[in-house]
Amino acid sequence: MARYLRNFNYLMFLAMVALIAIGTVAIWSAGNARAEAVFHGMWKQTLTTAVFGLAVYLALSAIDYRKVLDYASPFAYALALTMLVAVLVFGSKIYGGRRWLWFFQPSEVSKLCIIMFLASFARPLRQLGFAGFLLTGAIVGVPLLLILAEPDLGTALTLVPAVIAMMFAARIWRKGLLAVLAVIAAVATAVLCLVYEAEKPGVPPARRAAVLQWVPLKEHQVKRVKVFLFPEEDILGAGYNLRQAKISIGSGGFSGKGIGKGETNHLKYLPQAISMNDFIFCVYAEETGFVGSLALLALFGMLVVPGAWVAFTSNDERGECLAIGVSMLVFAHVYINIAMSIGLLPITGLPLPFISSGRTFLVTVMAALGMVQSVSIHREEAK
């Protein structure tokens, strides 16, 4: 117990509790703006879920993460694959995708399962060298393809930086990894350039189609990239969401309009279907302004930087991998979500940890952070 209290990372914990509080308020505000009464009480459900998540967090932080990895990670990985297949077969179709299995989203849970699985096999994968790199690719690739099939591009995207960071930490084929990164960057740049060429004003349809056949994106994704490149072009159509998101955030100004007084949200200019999830940062930023946005960034910083610090101070490579993977996953969620809301990245659907109303993700992130806490608590102390 003394060791638990001594090694417990209070900063990370307090930041998380504060974020949960902020999230509850944001969901309350976003939910009240909805016409459907069912959303008005959403904040209570979120709070209840957070209490459950806290129990999971404390339990996982108390148990030695090595035991969890040893016993649970293979099952977790197998379970993730099963669920991802099941959701494609039995899942309920909402907003053009199969992402829901009964009451939860398997794709969110599976991200933690993959990180756990990779962390627990960090050493053997490193020892295999290039083969280990390929194997890692397979371990991550199979569930990733299943997630993409739902489709849930956003969730898949956040997993990529987490996995790459873990591979660096585990030193899996380090020489080639930088090259892989370079290839990813090159492909991303090429896609942007091609979409720019195809969508810039005055391009005849035939040429557009000819250029776009080299772009490995679906039509609606091309549209989002186009909005990213030309945000002002179609503000009543494809660009509407981004435009409204920026109006919400921008009109918040320095100190915001006051909690529960976000106009664009309450007057339903902000797309209602996603204001509680992907666009909740807009609701928050409009009501609390630049001050609130910075405070939120600071709290996320207090969550992920200590996460990396836990990885740094852990002298077990599994713990290091786990902590770095989870921290990078949370960071990727925060960064992509906020960046897309202000037009720094193309819009894609993914939740903002603790602030968005997704309960599966909330519990998943809390469980993951509980395990990082466990890494902090159960590090080998210098005798």
Next chain:
Amino acid sequence: MTSLVSMAIFVIGFLVLGVNLKHVQIDGSANYSYANARQSVRRVSTAAPRGSIYDRKGRLLAGNRPSIAITLNPAQFQRRTWEQTEAAISNAIWHVAAVVGREPQLTERQLKRHIRQSLAMPLPVWRDVDFGELSRFAEHEREFAGFGVEDTEERIYPCGSVAAHLIGYVGRAEVERSSGDTKFNFANRELRGRSGLEHYYDSYLRGVGGEKNLVVDARGFAHGETVVKEPLRGLDLKLNIDLDIQKLVEKELQGCTGACVVMDPRDGEVLAFASAPGYNLQEFVPVLSNELYDRLSGDRRKPLLNRASGGAYAPGSTFKPVTALAALNEGIPDSLTYECTGVYEIGEMKLRCARRWGHGPENLRTALRNSCNPYFCNLAMEAGTNALVSAARALGLGQKTGIDFGVDMAGVVPDDEWKRRQYGCGWYVGDLAQMSIGQSMLLVSPLQMARLAGAIGTGYLAVPRLKAGEHAELKPLPFREEHLRAVREGMELVTSAGSARSACEGVAVKVAGKTGTAEVGTGANRRNNTWFIAYAPADRPTVAIAMVIERGESGGSTTAPKVGNILRGIFNG
């Protein structure tokens, strides 16, 4: 190592976000706030209460009464689809209708149009509800979420048909925006003068419209409002009209076709201004219906015509004082005697006198008293056309009077040039003879003649003024005082010993006047427009009056007695 790099990535990543958030929330804040306002705020104009019109003693001629409408706020019935919203609204309306006890004055088409075009505005379902309906609604108001009452104003004319042509009427139009303003999203309608003083003094009475902002959601429903600018009430208009005299005049005109103007010649204040037949202004509110308009405009007697300042009549013998003044001004002495034989011959043309066998020798005063045609024909021959024309113009004929009113007919004082322009032939001696007795092509309005009568009495021409408190505009007449005195004495003889003797009997003050009987039309349509112009008291005039009655018998027997009644009403008692 990886951990430290990650830490750096986290910190740099959040710094990048922070810098970009500053760009959006601080630097771009004004732009995005404007975009937010532009999409969620609708500018609405509000009507200002219209000013009232009073007579000189503060009696109400035109005012406003509150009109209450039961309205519905569409935002309270917002449903998932437009069809459901429409159904919810219709359903609620029928619910309230059962309590109010009146069918809604709203068709399904109007409802649909309101939802499509002015969703953010309250929709008036029952306009102008009476007290019973309102109290029944108020009793149950709590049960009817989304319904409310809205105060508007309707014009009232408490005197009905009195001074109808003068006061005029109003219609409704979108609130006018001050110049340079950007467009309103929704414009309320305000009362706007359509004729008469309501029209002439419209900008004075109307006030300045206000402005409010409605906050609308993404679908266009309103969720609150802020008043940007309160409307500024219009100013009250106080008239020189004396309601007592106005009523007196209208009583005399009842059943006739004609007009009468009474004014104070000292300063031009118009005391009464009437045209008959008239109409009841109360029938013009809240709106002038097409049926009523068709009935009035189709009426053979032309009730919509304002004869007082817009009727064009030959002045007949009431023009003779002008001829007299013209001759005197040319140096012809008032003692000039002319033997009236009952007819005046110019070549082929024979101009008859009213007395078949002639008046015998006449001087200026007796000729005015007897309204002797040959005498004035002779006078005109001596004086010449130019003298007559300039005298008539000096007395305000052939030009607008300058009254503060929309209808101000200039009339015609013909001369050679005018006749060539109109008829393509020159001015004959016969025209001059006709003109000397007020026939020819002369056209005057009763307003001009009242002004003329007053000017002879006072020696100066006053611009008629309807609005109280305005400065008098007076112009001295270019006639010598002794010439005016000669004409005045002749006009006094008219009421003491001439054609208006019995009519003016019993007026407490001495009256000077002149009757006139203008023959117009030919054949079966031949008729007399009968005149009487007067001023009183004769020595120091405070009242000038002119009345014309169409299709009368003669000025002395038809019009003068009516004017006598009016003068008795003003001066006796």
